[in-house]
Amino acid sequence: MVLRRFFTILILAALPSTLLAELANGDLPAARWYAHVDLVSMRKGEAGKQLYAWLDREVFDDLREEIGFDAAKEADSVTAIASPDGGIMIVVDGHFSQMTTDRIVALAALSSDFETLNIESKPYFFVGDDEHDSEGASGPETNSLDEGAYVSVALKNKLLIAQSEQQMQQLLKNKGRIPGDYGSSSKLLVLSAQQNLVQAGTDTAGFGEDLGWDSSVLQNTRQAALLVAEAAGKIAIEGQLIATDANVANSLASIVRGLISLQVFNDELDPALSDLLKNTNVSVSDVTLTVNLVLDPATVLSVID
Numbered sequence: 087m088v089l090r091r092f093f094t095i096l097i098l099a100a101l102p103s104t105l106l107a108e109l110a111n112g113d114l115p116a117a118r119w120y121a122h123v124d125l126v127s128m129r130k131g132e133a134g135k136q137l138y139a140w141l142d143r144e145v146f147d148d149l150r151e152e153i154g155f156d157a158a159k160e161a162d163s164v165t166a167i168a169s170p171d172g173g174i175m176i177v178v179d180g181h182f183s184q185m186t187t188d189r190i191v192a193l194a195a196l197s198s199d200f201e202t203l204n205i206e207s208k209p210y211f212f213v214g215d216d217e218h219d220s221e222g223a224s225g226p227e228t229n230s231l232d233e234g235a236y237v238s239v240a241l242k243n244k245l246l247i248a249q250s251e252q253q254m255q256q257l258l259k260n261k262g263r264i265p266g267d268y269g270s271s272s273k274l275l276v277l278s279a280q281q282n283l284v285q286a287g288t289d290t291a292g293f294g295e296d297l298g299w300d301s302s303v304l305q306n307t308r309q310a311a312l313l314v315a316e317a318a319g320k321i322a323i324e325g326q327l328i329a330t331d332a333n334v335a336n337s338l339a340s341i342v343r344g345l346i347s348l349q350v351f352n353d354e355l356d357p358a359l360s361d362l363l364k365n366t367n368v369s370v371s372d373v374t375l376t377v378n379l380v381l382d383p384a385t386v387l388s389v390i391d
Contacts, residue, residue: 115266116273118168119288126162128283131316136383137283140390154189167264174231175253177262178245187239194237203236203251208258210238212251277313277324284314290327306334321386324378332372339370342377358388 114120128134128141146157161180168174191211194200199214214234231247236254238246244262248254256265274287290307309328314321329335346363349355355363365379 112268114167114273114276115264115268116170116270117266117289118170118172119286120165120167120274121284121286122282123164123284124162124282125157125164127281127316131281131283132319133316133321133383134281134283136387137314137321140387155186160186165264169253169266173249173253174247175249175257175264176245176247177257177264178247179243179262180245181243182239182245190237190239190245199234205255205258208238208240210236210240210246210254210258212236275309275311275326275328277311277326279313279315279317279322279324281316282313283316283321284312287311306330306338317380320380321383322378322380323386324376326377327375329373329375332370335370335373335375338375339368342368342375356388358385361385362389 125138128138142158149155149157157180160182161178163179165177165179166174167176194211194213197213199212201212203210203212212234213236231249236246236248236251238254238258240246240258241262246254246257246262248257253265257263274289276287277285288310290310307327307329309326311326313324315324316322327335327338329338346366346368349360349363352360362379362381362385365381367378369376
């Protein structure tokens with residue numbers, strides 16, 4: 087259960103990093119979704135520090151308490167990505183002490199189903215439950231790490247987690263670079279700014295179904311991307327939806343503007359959320375719908391809380 091929580095915390099930290107200071111369009115292969123958190127930039131910036139303090143309190147405290155991993159001192163970036171077949175990979179980059187890597191291995195060994203493996207003299211571990219075997223427990227078809235995963239600290243200053251053994255072997259062979267088709271025309275949109283904090287994107291085909299949403303909006307879109315960045319001491323948020331055609335993009339923009347106008351003067355709405363809506367700008371360019379806003383960090387944290 088502790089290990090499952092560890093996986094969950096890492097995914098939440100990435101939510102919502104090929105381990106670069108920022109991601110660009112050529113830095114990721116084709117995928118169903120991705121998320122990247124640049125913890126170094128978050129720690130340095132005036133506004134980012136306030137977001138980081140929230141992460142440290144709400145997420146990293148659990149890691150310190152449960153496995154002795156101090157992300158505030160040792161983690162620099164987190165990338166989570168789901169390959170086209172759904173298999174999840176997570177790469178955490180930082181400066182890990184020997185004590186931290188030993189604790190990760192020891193925690194893995196406490197699972198009810200633990201197996202030591204290796205490729206090219208690089209060890210990795212299967213961690214799961216007794217009722218799931220190491221061949222099928224973490225197959226991409228489950229699209230989840232709950233039933234088991236492969237873990238490795240064989241590469242210096244990198245923690246690798248993969249849903250399938252093949253993914254883990256490719257990660258180790260690639261020295262931590264996420265495997266996949268980097269030349270694919272179906273790669274996801276990546277938004278970038280001067281000081282990125284969080285970048286994320288998804289293929290919206292089947293996304294609503296995965297989340298249990300019956301969304302007509304998602305049915306008329308192809309991709310979505312999110313960027314959270316620091317700009318002049320404030321938090322800049324940009325979201326983009328790629329629609330199936332320009333008419334759909336304009337219709338979606340009308341829907342979004344209408345929803346905002348319906349709520350912005352609602353006296354019962356939380357003041358922080360009302361401020362967020364008032365500062366939201368909606369625009370359309372061909373098939374791309376863009377929503378952006380700039381907020382004080384305190385407002386962002388109030389909405390999150």
